Amino acid sequence: MHALTIHNMDASLYAGITSLAEREDLSLNQAVKRLLRQALGLVAQPKPAKNDFSQFLGLWSKAESEAFNSCVARAIDEDEWK
Numbered sequence: 001m002h003a004l005t006i007h008n009m010d011a012s013l014y015a016g017i018t019s020l021a022e023r024e025d026l027s028l029n030q031a032v033k034r035l036l037r038q039a040l041g042l043v044a045q046p047k048p049a050k051n052d053f054s055q056f057l058g059l060w061s062k063a064e065s066e067a068f069n070s071c072v073a074r075a076i077d078e079d080e081w082k
Helices: 011-024 028-039 062-072
Strands: none
Touching: 011 028
């Protein structure tokens, strides 16, 4: 195993590392190694969560879709769009 010393670390960088360590219940050493691995692409990055309905697209048959649309359809009030 290799060791590394970082000199002249500014206060904001140190605060960020200690904040991560406290938040994730890690030692400073573990936090720095995690950050380095992420920065170097050595760990898989989690995919961002989708905030849409794509998982539901294409699940209904045409008949089911038409039945749903007939239940929720309503006449458009032209006065609301003036």
